[in-house]
Structures are given as structure tokens and as C-alpha cells.
Amino acid sequence: MNARYDRTIPLTRRGLLAGATGIAAAGALGLAGCSSYHEKVSASINIPKPVTRLPKGNVTFRLMDSDDTKKPFWNQFFAAYQQAHGNIACTYDGLPWVKIDEVLPLGIRNGTAHDVFQLDTPMVNQAIEDGWVTPLDEVMPDFQTWQASFPADLFHEGAQVFDGKLYTVPLTSDQRDQVALHYNKELLDKAGYDPQSTRLTWDEYRAAARKITKQGNGRAYGVVLEIGQTGRLERLVDSLARVSGATVSSNAAAAGIDLHTGEYYYTSDEARAAIELLLALKKDGSLFPGSNSLTAPQAWPRVVRGNAGMVAAGPWVTVEWETDEPDFEFGVGALPAPDRNPTPMGYPVASTADALWVYAKSKRHDVAADVLHYVTSLDGQKAWGKIVGVGNPPILPEALAEAEKSYSTQARKALALGKALKADPDPTIGNPDVSVALRMKKPLTPTWGEVIQGILVGKTTDVRKALTDLKDRAERSLDDAITAAKAKGAKVSRDDWTFRNWDPSADYTSADYRSR
Amino acid sequence: MAMFTPARNVGITGTGRGGTGGLWARIRQARWCYLFMAPSLILAIGFTFYPAVDSWYLSLVDWSGIGTDRTFVGLRNYVQAVHDPQFWSSFGRTFLFALATVPGLLVLSLLAAIVLNDRALRMRAVFRTVLFLPVVTTTAIVGVVMSMMMNPFDGPINAVLLDLHLIDTPIDFLGDPDLALFSVAGVFVWKWMGISMIYWLVALQTVPTELHEAAETDGAGWWARQRHITVPMIAPFGLIIVLIAFVGALQTFPLVQSMTQGGPALSTQLTEVYIFRLAFASQSAQPQLGYASAIAVFFGVTVLAITLVQAGGLRRVLRGRSAGATADDREERG
Numbered sequence: 150m151n152a153r154y155d156r157t158i159p160l161t162r163r164g165l166l167a168g169a170t171g172i173a174a175a176g177a178l179g180l181a182g183c184s185s186y187h188e189k190v191s192a193s194i195n196i197p198k199p200v201t202r203l204p205k206g207n208v209t210f211r212l213m214d215s216d217d218t219k220k221p222f223w224n225q226f227f228a229a230y231q232q233a234h235g236n237i238a239c240t241y242d243g244l245p246w247v248k249i250d251e252v253l254p255l256g257i258r259n260g261t262a263h264d265v266f267q268l269d270t271p272m273v274n275q276a277i278e279d280g281w282v283t284p285l286d287e288v289m290p291d292f293q294t295w296q297a298s299f300p301a302d303l304f305h306e307g308a309q310v311f312d313g314k315l316y317t318v319p320l321t322s323d324q325r326d327q328v329a330l331h332y333n334k335e336l337l338d339k340a341g342y343d344p345q346s347t348r349l350t351w352d353e354y355r356a357a358a359r360k361i362t363k364q365g366n367g368r369a370y371g372v373v374l375e376i377g378q379t380g381r382l383e384r385l386v387d388s389l390a391r392v393s394g395a396t397v398s399s400n401a402a403a404a405g406i407d408l409h410t411g412e413y414y415y416t417s418d419e420a421r422a423a424i425e426l427l428l429a430l431k432k433d434g435s436l437f438p439g440s441n442s443l444t445a446p447q448a449w450p451r452v453v454r455g456n457a458g459m460v461a462a463g464p465w466v467t468v469e470w471e472t473d474e475p476d477f478e479f480g481v482g483a484l485p486a487p488d489r490n491p492t493p494m495g496y497p498v499a500s501t502a503d504a505l506w507v508y509a510k511s512k513r514h515d516v517a518a519d520v521l522h523y524v525t526s527l528d529g530q531k532a533w534g535k536i537v538g539v540g541n542p543p544i545l546p547e548a549l550a551e552a553e554k555s556y557s558t559q560a561r562k563a564l565a566l567g568k569a570l571k572a573d574p575d576p577t578i579g580n581p582d583v584s585v586a587l588r589m590k591k592p593l594t595p596t597w598g599e600v601i602q603g604i605l606v607g608k609t610t611d612v613r614k615a616l617t618d619l620k621d622r623a624e625r626s627l628d629d630a631i632t633a634a635k636a637k638g639a640k641v642s643r644d645d646w647t648f649r650n651w652d653p654s655a656d657y658t659s660a661d662y663r664s665r
Numbered sequence: 666m667a668m669f670t671p672a673r674n675v676g677i678t679g680t681g682r683g684g685t686g687g688l689w690a691r692i693r694q695a696r697w698c699y700l701f702m703a704p705s706l707i708l709a710i711g712f713t714f715y716p717a718v719d720s721w722y723l724s725l726v727d728w729s730g731i732g733t734d735r736t737f738v739g740l741r742n743y744v745q746a747v748h749d750p751q752f753w754s755s756f757g758r759t760f761l762f763a764l765a766t767v768p769g770l771l772v773l774s775l776l777a778a779i780v781l782n783d784r785a786l787r788m789r790a791v792f793r794t795v796l797f798l799p800v801v802t803t804t805a806i807v808g809v810v811m812s813m814m815m816n817p818f819d820g821p822i823n824a825v826l827l828d829l830h831l832i833d834t835p836i837d838f839l840g841d842p843d844l845a846l847f848s849v850a851g852v853f854v855w856k857w858m859g860i861s862m863i864y865w866l867v868a869l870q871t872v873p874t875e876l877h878e879a880a881e882t883d884g885a886g887w888w889a890r891q892r893h894i895t896v897p898m899i900a901p902f903g904l905i906i907v908l909i910a911f912v913g914a915l916q917t918f919p920l921v922q923s924m925t926q927g928g929p930a931l932s933t934q935l936t937e938v939y940i941f942r943l944a945f946a947s948q949s950a951q952p953q954l955g956y957a958s959a960i961a962v963f964f965g966v967t968v969l970a971i972t973l974v975q976a977g978g979l980r981r982v983l984r985g986r987s988a989g990a991t992a993d994d995r996e997e998r999g
Contacts, residue, residue, distance in 0.1 A: 250952075251945050254731040271951055272731055279733050376840075377928055438817040441840025441929050456818060588951060594751045594942075595931055603930035608842040 194226055194532050196233035200290050200522045201515040209238045210516040213252070213263040215503070216243030218465050218540035219321075222533055226524070237516060257281050257508075264511040265520065267503065268317070270401050274588045276506065277311045283509040284314035288518045295522065300546060302659065307581025308499030319504040320524055320533060321541035322549070324496045326566035327463035328388045330485065331449075331470070334478040336361050336369055336458040344459075344482030345562060351426050354459075354485035358435035361458040371435035373457035374427065376605050378444040379598025385461050386423045386601055388484055392491040395419035396653055398573040400497045402587055403646055405597055405623060408574055411647035413623045415597065415616045422487070424604055424612065431605065441606045453477050464563040465540030471557055472538075481562045483569075492653050495573035503541065539563045572656040574648040579662055582641045586627070586634035593622055717965075723958035730944060730954030742959030752960055754931070755939040758846065759964075762935055763914035765850040770910050771903070774858045778865030779891060793866075797859035804856070808923025811852045815839055839925055842932035849917075849924050849933055856920065857913060861906055868902035869895065904979040908972065915968050936964050 212223065220243045227239035242263065244252060250269050256262030257279075268276055276282050289295050296304075296315060304310050309317045330344050337344065340360040342353065349357065358371020375381045387397055387405070395417055396409045407414040414420055430436050437457040440448070449466050451457040453474050460466075461484060470479055484494070507517045523529040527548055534543040534552025539560040543549050553564060576583040595603065600619050603609035627643070634641050650665045651657055692699065724742055728735040746752050777796055781789045799807060814820050817835035826832045838848035872895055880890050918937035921927065927934035927942065934942075944957035 247945070257731075275729070275731050275734070275951075377926070379928070438835060439820075439837060439840055441837055442812070442845075442925065451818075590951065591953065592943075592951070599928075599931060602928060603842075606840060606842050606929040608930035608932065 194229040195528070196229050197523065197526075197528070199234075199519045201518045203234060203237065203515055203519060204513075205236065207236045207238070208513060208516070209240060210513050210520070211240040211242070211263040211265075212505075212520070213242040213244060213249065213266040214505070215246050215249060215267050218468050218537050219243065219503075222536040225536060226529075226532070230520070260510055262508045262510070264508055264513045265505050265517050266508065268506050271587065274584045277316065280509050282316055282506040283511075283514070284311075284316050285318065285507065285521070286314050288507050288514050289522065290518060295525070298525070298527075299544070302498075303544070305499040305575070305578045307577040307584055308575070309504065311581070317504040317506045318521060318525055319544055320530075321503045321537070322544050322567075323498075323503065324567045324570055325464050325540075325542065326483075326494065326563065326570060328385055328461040328484045328494075329464065329467075329563055329566050330459055330482040331452060331462045331466050332459040332480050332482065333452050333455055333457070334480050336365070336455065337480065339364060340458070343480075344485075345480045348483040348489070348491070349485040350489065351485050351487050355426075355429055355433060355435070358430055358458065359433050362433070362435045369455055369458065370437040371433075371458050372430050373437035373443065373448045373451045373460050374430075374440040374605075375443050375445040375448040375460075376440050376602055377442045377447070379596060379602055381445050381598075382601050382605075383596070383598040386420065386427070386597075388461075388494055389423035389426060390414070390417070390419040391494050391653070392484060392486040393419045393422055394492050396651065398497075398575075399495045399570075400573055400575045400577075402575060402577045402583060403573075406646050408646065408648040408651055411643050413620045413627075415600075415620045415623065416613075420616065421612070424601060427601075427605055452479070463540070464538075464542075464560070464567065467560050467563040468538040468540040471560065479559065481559045481566070483566055493569060493571045495653065496567070496570040497575060498572045498657075499575050499578055539567075542567065571653065572658070573653075574651050574657040574661070576645050579648075579665070580641060580645045582634065582639040583645050585637060585639035586630045586641045589633035589637075590630035591626055593619070593626055595619075597623075720958045720961055723955055724962045725959075726955045728955040729951040731952065735955075738955070742956045743963065745956060746960050746963055751931075751934075751939065752936070755934050755936045756964070756967075758933075759915055759917075759935045759937075762846060762850055762853075762917060763911055765847060766853050766914045767907065767910050769850075769854045770858055770861055770914070771907060773854065774861035775865050775903075777858065778862045778869055779895065781862070782866055782869040793862070796862055799856045800859040802856070804919035805923040807852065807856050808920050812839060812924050815848060840929055842930045845925055845929060845933050849921055852924065853914070853917060853920055857910075861910055864902065864906045864909070865899070868899040868906075871902075872898045901979070901983055904975075904982060908975045908979065911975070912968060912972055936960065940964070 214223070220241070223241045223243070227241055231237060231239055242252075246269055249267060250272070253262060253266060253268070253272070262281070268282070286292050292315075299318075303319075304315055306313070309315060309319070330349070332344055337357065340357050342349065342357040342360075344357075354372075361369055361371040374385075383404075387395075387399075391397055391399075395414055396407050397403075397405065397414050397419075398408050405413050405415060407417065437443075437448075437451055443451075445462070448457075448460055449462060449469070452460050453470060467481055470477055505521065507514060507521075511517060524533060525544075527545060530543040530545040530548030531551050533541075534548050535555055537543075538552075539556055542564065543552060553561065556564060577587075597619060600609065600615050604612055604615065609615045627646075631641055631643065648657070648661075648665055650661055686694075725737060725739060726735045727738045727741070780786065781793050781796075783789070786792075814822050815838035817823055817837045817840070820835075822838070823832075823835040827835065836844070839845050876894050876898075877890050880894055885893070916937065917935055918941060921933050921935055921938050922941070925933040927938040940957045940961050943953045943960065945952055
């Protein structure tokens with residue numbers, strides 16, 4: 150998992166591929182996150198003059214993130230950076246989130262955390278409160294000018310800003326359609342469907358899946374679902390419910406909550422309809438056999454191999470298929486909707502999931518500042534956009550426009566689907582104290598995803614009872630968390646999860662927060 | 666350089682009591698023993714005793730494991746565990762898993778050991794190695810490979826069953842919540858059979874060949890010799906092997922995590938997987954290291970109690986057997 154750059158050994162493609170293969174093998178062992186990565190795209194990275202006074206002696210700089218399609222950028226960047234600064238040895242660790250959640254707290258406890266790292270959302274408040282991370286105001290030289298280089302409205306109190314200080318900076322936009330329909334073009338063409346030119350309705354989706362299954366005659370099935378990965382299952386059902394009109398948001402801070410009523414939406418008609426669609430696919434015999442235990446990275450290759458026609462996936466799959474399977478003809482379309490007039494899906498405006506934080510006890514704040522300065526500059530963001538691809542689009546609009554020029558047709562389609570998403574309301578922007586309650590929230594067992602899984606695999610037969618039980622448990626859990634947060638002095642209530650003025654077909658703006 | 670002189674100078678033989686001088690003098694006398702023990706002792710303290718003691722303390726606090734915000738809550742985590750249906754489900758499932766694996770593990774490994782103990786068998790060393798190979802293979806790799814083999818679409822196990830016309834439609838071994846636990850149990854038996862087989866082989870080699878030869882001369886067949894000579898003589902070893910296999914079958918985290926992660930629909934969520942989930946793997950909320958520790962302590966104490974009960978039973982059996990042997994001896998002499 151660890152990629153260290155030895156200056157005496159030139160960084161070769163073969164070496165990188167070998168490393169990538171190792172990580173891919175780890176991924177096969179269930180250790181890796183969303184996707185394998187590629188080293189086929191390169192961009193010239195010219196390291197500018199440092200913005201801080203860098204150390205003269207030999208030092209090590211370590212960065213950890215959630216990998217996905219980001220590794221190729223860091224590989225190329227650190228190789229160039231080390232060439233420019235021969236005394237700085239750079240180490241990059243790309244880990245799946247589940248490993249970051251284990252490694253980071255241990256590193257913090259032992260004082261050996263990476264100099265710069267990504268932080269999982271449930272840990273953010275803890276990190277601020279316990280001083281794991283340092284404000285960028287204290288790290289970045291000429292902070293005001295640097296901060297002004299980002300788009301307005303990017304930073305929000307309670308998300309990246311705490312007590313008026315900026316702690317983190319996202320390198321990538323979360324305006325990505327994470328459940329776009331990725332499909333095998335040959336199978337869909339043969340079945341007579343073109344989901345790219347016309348968004349499929351749920352009826353057409355079922356019919357297409359049935360037809361592919363029938364034509365496949367045991368060798369191909371209509372749809373592959375990653376039922377073994379409950380987080381993805383939650384996202385899929387939430388998205389299907391959203392396009393059918395549920396006022397449920399994409400924000401982790403409001404997961405599963407109907408933001409018009411402030412209550413969990415699990416027993417709503419839209420949630421039931423979404424689950425029933427998946428059950429119908431199963432009843433039709435259109436699901437790829439073995440879907441019950443597949444995770445997302447195990448499901449995607451089934452479409453490439455022609456074993457399944459369609460899968461709902463994020464733009465990182467577009468990138469992976471293009472780079473790893475250049476001969477594979479596929480298409481990217483919108484998630485099927487109940488009718489031709491679906492509610493647009495949303496995206497979290499203040500996501501911190503793919504953002505970088507600086508370790509407070511790091512001795513290399515100087516290098517961290519220099520690295521962050523480059524990767525957030527226009528040149529750095531252009532290189533990021535080109536290398537990382539549509540899976541992690543750059544945060545600066547100009548860099549995104551530049552990167553888009555190099556994107557393929559399918560990558561542009563994936564990007565367009567992302568651009569069509571609407572900014573969802575975020576309770577933590579409305580009231581930063583919400584994050585205190587989220588920190589006090591105990592996890593549910595079974596979770597929403599596990600309840601859906603239970604229904605799909607046939608373990609749960611009384612669907613209504615299971616959903617009502619889940620809703621009751623979730624309501625109690627949030628109420629308890631709010632009570633605990635109040636006991637700690639936070640000013641928070643269930644009203645913070647209610648946005649009656651939200652129109653899901655439009656961006657939720659700062660003015661909307663003020664007028665709610 | 667001082668020479669190590671064993672036993673003669675050590676003075677720690679017998680009960681350990683009644684050595685010459687005080688405690689310090691006895692330690693000095695046995696200093697070489699302590700020196701050689703030190704590496705193992707340090708590792709055991711660091712990686713076994715300290716974590717165990719720390720988990721007792723952690724079981725008494727409300728702590729996510731990722732911050733400094735710890736609150737002492739006394740026995741509240743234990744009370745929560747007692748009222749947690751998910752914990753009891755996983756607890757029951759864990760023992761079901763042990764009951765599903767131990768008998769198969771013991772019988773199959775014993776059969777393999779008896780066959781491979783036969784000196785007439787050619788290439789028995791090769792067969793022993795082949796059967797032992799899964800034991801030394803990394804559990805995570807076994808889990809991933811077996812998941813692929815059990816795939817209902819193109820897994821070789823289903824292909825063979827279909828070709829042999831034993832089934833009409835592929836079996837979703839890991840996707841069917843009623844089957845998944847037993848599928849993992851099957852892999853567990855396959856993976857660990859080799860180690861039980863080695864124990865059985867050791868036991869079998871304590872059976873005097875003269876007894877078999879005498880019985881053969883008296884006209885006893887293969888089955889009669891195994892039943893009336895081999896099995897009674899290795900029975901005490903069997904009790905120890907049962908004990909080891911049972912405790913092993915309660916510790917299944919790597920295999921389950923690599924094959925099913927506790928799914929589908931929590932049908933393979935054994936206690937260790939549940940502990941891991943509580944301690945680390947929260948997707949949308951804070952982990953609960955304190956609560957996870959309470960469950961771990963509860964589970965550990967239960968396993969210890971079962972082990973002690975089994976060990977007590979074993980001691981009684983051995984004592985009875987020893988008394989029986991003494992009586993037989995007297996009868997023969999008399």
C-alpha cells in the first residue's frame with residue numbers, strides 16, 4: 150500500500166504498474182476501496198518555486214488519502230517534487246476508507262500520523278476538538294490571497310471552517326453522479342435500448358433487463374447489483390427514491406431524512422417503490438446470479454465481461470473502464486426514473502470526504518503548505534483534472550473546463566450528469582452545532598443498507614414491519630444524539646434537519662438558508 | 666563466558682516450592698531460564714496481556730476510540746450488551762458455527778490421520794503435506810479464492826455439481842442467508858482440518874503396533890482393530906483436540922470477514938465480526954470501542970468458562986482412565 154519514491158531508482162511505468170497490481174491484489178482481498186487505478190494518463194507537472202522556506206536537510210513527507218483514481222496524480226506529482234527538492238522523500242499511502250478509519254486514530258494516538266491526510270466525516274468534529282489538525286490559516290503563507298483563489302461559496306462554517314478558521318481544502322468537486330447507469334453497449338444495442346440518448350423509465354429498465362437476460366440465455370443478465378456492499382445499496386435506493394420525488398438529501402449529515410418533514414423517510418412510498426423496483430428485477434430473473442454477495446468492485450467487471458448489461462456506478466468506473474479496458478464499448482446514462490419527468494438528484498456542497506487536512510503535530514508544515522499550494526493552484530488543478538479524470542473533477546472551474554477538453558465522450562457524459570445535480574441543503578451549514586449531535590449518534594444495527602439487503606436476499610419478508618422498525622430506531626437514535634449534544638452545550642434541535650423551503654429541482658443557496 | 670548448566674543448578678524442578686534460599690536467590694539460580702523466557706514474555710506482555718487488561722478497562726468507558734473524550738460508565742456497557750438482540754444473535758450464531766464445524770473437523774481429520782498413518786500407504790508424506798497446505802495459507806486469500814469458487818454464475822464448485830447432475834440450478838452458497846453460514850463453515854473445516862489431522866497423527870503414533878499385530882494374528886479385521894484398539898487408546902487425545910478445535914471455531918474473524926463481511930442480512934455476523942463492526946467499521950456514525958470491548962470481554966470470559974469446563978471434564982476422564990489402568994494392572998499381577 151505504501152509507495153515510497155527512492156530518488157536513486159527512476160520511477161518507471163512498469164514499477165508503477167507493479168505497485169498498482171499489488172494494490173489491485175489487495176483490493177481483491179477486500180482491502181481496497183472503490184476501484185483500481187491507472188497510470189496511462191500523464192500530464193507535465195512543473196514544480197514551481199516553493200512558497201515556504203523548505204528544509205535543507207533530508208526529511209520525509211507523508212500523505213494519505215482514499216486512493217480511488219487519485220493515486221496516479223500523487224505518483225506523478227511526488228516524482229516531480231522529489232526531483233525538484235532532492236532532500237525531501239515523499240511517501241504516499243492510498244488506502245480504502247475502512248483502513249483510514251483504523252490507521253489514522255492509531256497514528257494520532259502514537260504521534261505518527263501522516264503529515265497530510267483525508268479524514269472521514271464522522272471524525273471531523275473529534276479531530277477539531279482534540280486538536281489533531283491545524284488551521285490552514287496558520288500554515289499557508291499569504292493565507293487571504295490563497296483563500297480568495299477558490300470559488301466563492303466553497304467554504305462553510307461547520308464543514309471546512311470551524312470558529313472562523315479554515316481547516317481543510319477539497320481538491321475535487323463532489324458534484325458527481327455516483328449512480329449513473331454504466332452499460333455494456335453491445336448488449337443494450339442488441340436489446341434495442343439506448344439509455345444515453347433517452348433516459349430509461351423504470352418500466353423500460355425492467356423490460357431492457359428482461360430482454361438482455363432472455364437473449365443472454367444464461368450467459369448474460371440484465372442488471373448486476375452490489376447487494377453485498379450495503380453502503381452502495383443505500384445510495385442506490387436513496388437515489389431511486391429521489392428521482393421519484395422523495396425529498397431526501399445526498400448529505401451524510403442528513404442521510405435518510407426527508408428534509409421537508411425532518412423525519413426519516415424509510416416508510417415513505419418513494420422508498421418502498423425503489424425497493425420494489427429492485428425486487429421486481431429479481432423476480433423477473435434479470436439479476437446477475439451472485440449479486441447477493443457482490444461488492445461494487447466485484448460487480449463492475451461483470452458488465453465488461455458481458456455477463457451483465459447494466460450497473461449503477463460513479464464516474465470513477467467510467468475512468469477505470471476507459472483506461473483499463475480500452476476496447477470495451479460502453480455507455481453512460483442517467484439512472485432510470487419512474488417517468489420522463491424525474492426530480493433531479495443532488496450533491497453535498499460542503500463535502501469534506503475528499504479534502505486534505507494537515508496534522509497538527511507534523512514537523513513538515515512547511516512542505517505541507519508548499520504541496521497544498523501547488524495542488525490547489527490553477528496549474529496543479531489542471532494537472533489533477535487531466536490525470537485523475539472525471540472520477541474526481543477539479544474544484545477550480547477553469548481547471549475543470551481545461552480538463553474536460555481531454556475527456557472522452559463517455560467521460561463528458563458522466564461529467565454532464567454531475568453538472569445536472571442540484572446543491573442539496575446541509576444541516577451543518579444551517580447550524581454548525583449539528584455536527585456535535587452527529588458525533589454523539591450511535592450507529593444503527595441493522596443499518597438502512599442491511600435492511601434493504603435483508604429484503605433483497607429474501608431474509609426479511611415483512612417489509613413494512615422492517616421499515617417501520619428501522620424508522621423508529623433511527624428517530625430514537627437521532628433524538629438521543631440531540632439530547633447528548635445539548636448536554637454538552639450544543640444548540641441543536643430536530644428543526645435543524647427541516648428545510649421546508651427546499652425545492653429539490655433547484656440549487657439550495659445561501660439565501661435559502663437565511664429565509665428558511 | 667559462563668556455561669549454561671541445566672537443571673542441576675536451576676532448582677525449579679518439582680513443585681517449585683522448597684528451593685534453597687529466598688525468592689531472589691532462586692531467581693538468580695534460574696536466571697538463564699528467565700533470560701530465555703524473556704523474549705516470549707515481553708511479546709506476550711505487549712501483545713496479549715496488556716491488550717487484554719486494557720480491554721477490561723475500555724469496557725468500562727464510553728469511548729469511540731478516536732478521541733480523548735472518555736467517560737467512565739461502570740458496567741453500563743455490559744448492561745447494554747445484555748439487552749442488545751444483535752449481540753445475542755451473533756453470540757448464538759457463533760456457537761452454531763462451532764457446532765457445525767467441530768464434529769466434521771474431528772471426524773474428517775481422524776479419518777485422514779488413520780489412513781495416512783498406515784505405513785503401507787505410498788506417498789503418505791505428500792498427502793499429509795497436501796492436507797496441511799490450507800493451514801499455512803493466508804486466511805484472507807483462502808476466503809477470497811473460495812468466494813470465487815462458490816460463485817453461482819461461473820464458480821467451479823457449481824460447475825462440478827451441475828456436471829454431475831447433483832443439482833439442477835446453481836447454488837448461491839454465500840448469497841443465500843440460510844446457506845452462507847454453513848458455506849463458510851465448510852471452508853473453515855477444509856482450511857483447519859490439517860492441523861487436527863497432525864494432532865491425531867501424533868496420538869495414533871502412541872498406539873503400540875504390537876497390539877495391532879497381535880489383534881491381526883487373532884483374526885481381527887481393519888475396522889475391528891480401529892474400533893477396539895485405536896479409538897480407545899487415542900480417546901484422551903481426542904478430548905484435547907476437541908477442546909482446541911472448539912476454541913478455534915469460536916475465533917473466525919479473518920475467514921468470515923474475507924468471505925461475507927457478516928452478510929447477507931447479518932446471517933454470518935458472528936461475535937468477532939460484530940465486535941469489529943462496533944469498534945472500527947461504522948459507516949455513518951461514531952465507532953463504539955468501549956461497548957465493543959465489553960462484548961469482547963464478555964465473549965472471552967464465556968469462551969474461558971467453556972474451556973475450563975471442558976478441561977475439567979478431560980481431567981476427570983483421564984483420572985478415571987488412569988484408575989482403570991491401575992486396577993487392570995493389579996488384576997494382572999494378582
